[in-house]
Amino acid sequence: MNKVENIPYAVPYIDDEEIKELIDTVRSGWLSKGPKTVEFENKFKKYVDAEHAIGLNSCTAGLHISLIAAGIGEGDEVITTPYTFVASSNTIIHAGATPVFVDIDPITMNIDVNKIEEKITQKTKAILPVHFAGYPCDMDPIMEIAQKYNLTVIEDAAHAVYTQYKGKMIGSIGDYTCFSFYATKNLVTGEGGMVTTGNEESADKLRVMSLHGMSKNAWNRYAEKGSWYYEVEYPGFKYNMTDIQASMGLVQLEKMQKMQQIREDYAEMYNKAFSGIKGLTIPFSDEVNRHAWHLYVLRVDSKKFSIDRSEFIEKLTEKGIGTSVHFIPVPMHPYYKRQGYNIEDYPNALAAYEGAISLPLYPKMDKGQVNRVIQAVCEIAETYKR
Template structure:
């Protein structure tokens, strides 16, 4: 009975469910939030500016603009890039739907590019083939925290006069060829939800080295309003402000910024812990030949937002659903990240010829990968016992169902 999965009548590895993700918060975080509440300044205060400056310094960018979410960041980055009606934006289908939703907000056209079967990041050769005369921008997604191969992407963008907006919502602290993600001249978008390596509950940041982009991002974040006396069209006095473009209420609160500051001070420790857990998983699962472990390119350092195993159906007697349920029965909360965006009902219903395909597969690699992947818990708050329980459960279930 010891090696029999709980789903088949054995004893579960854990008595209580191990969460899939959990934020790492301490007294410093709580005190920082409390101090803001006591101050009475809850928005448009010094904490937000301090957080932006500290974040820019951490990533190596000249400028950083705090926003209410990573989704908001992607939206205003596209708006600052002047992406408009019927202009194409190329991106990966393996992402959360907002990656493509923000393109629709700008009345653009999303063009999904298939992914590399090893890294699960955007495939460069396919990207080149998908570019047309209407293409305006590329949004490479650093999937699960592993940076895309950026050099050929930027080279291609320069050749075809395209804007690059990096989706680094899962990649804070990750590096490409020794440089932190977010330090490039383009715009890079980060997210701070509860599962991220830095959390503000909800929130995000856009980094850039362009002063022009920086100015537009600030305008679009704050309802299109301008208060700088030097930029006003008809200044009337110290109280005066003007709406100079169509913007959005995408501001980060002082409460969130205060939490972001204390979290940012611990990001490198969080990253170190995630890498330690990933190394322990890699070492423990090496002999499980019916699964494929995460592949890492030699010139990158992942933030390990997700640790994803890929099942090999030909070597197993169970499908992904059965494996998923078996791990849950062991009280290990696993997940699946992500359903290719174009397979969501809304995107099928749009009827665009690149989306509503009647036969064949739009991005066959992405669809095949999705069918067989499972994400395991990986976050700094995990104890040694938590990690050992995940390892034991995976070995137990995969071994039982292996041919």
């Protein structure tokens, strides 16, 4: 009997182009921040239509120093979503502030903009929306609320390279936008991130804080005719991107349109296959905004099946299909429970979590693998329907 091939949940789309660029970078001797990082920053800011871009070692680092650059600290509050990876709220705590969660919209799974204002207090200093799975938050009302209450908007765009909101690229809207280039993301550098901003003073602050707090003038140390002299203006962090990461990013950026087209094609295959099955809800998308399809989150209504979401995942695993769950809501984690957060206060986030299954969706897949995932999901849904 032939062994069934397992389909991993996520595999990066890396080929000889990235390998060649990496070899060239290593041979150049620029292993940390250097000319490739600067080139990647310049090309990325043009791609997302931003004024400034700062390459970093992660999106988490970007969120952290964006909060600090915005002057957020002890005693302040930042409004965000409970339905995200903990990095979003962890960085608020690292900055000395307090996360204030607003429940999600049950359809888009993004922060519910209609519930933001009721959580604003005199301590509120920022809104940190997360573009879940690659579909944009409703940014117009968020920016209007921010202007009304003099709040900073820091977007968590870890899922949103390529995403557009009403024709505008994510990266060109909020005060700060933070991207991730982690190994499972749409654009991969292994580890890595980027912050974009439209404010030159903010960009200067981010650059200083990302590299030990060294002054702007000290950055010529990383040019070909570098100087030994530097001054530290702030007790900064070691958050900079490296040329090794940037060399991969440059190649990946050139391939973005090709990779995104594959994601869109596969998402459409999933949508057509699952949209008519009772008990399954496909991800929300529309013609107004451009979805990056970082994740394909299928939602399972356990009332329609004789198995729950966790058992559905087990059946997929038995069929060789890798999956994940996005996300365990932040208030469910032990640390946040100890701080007094209660998941029952966010019923939409809890419901989304209890039904969510993230299916494999990446350009390295072929259509045969996509069809295998479809077949497995359909067989399980048919076998265990009520």
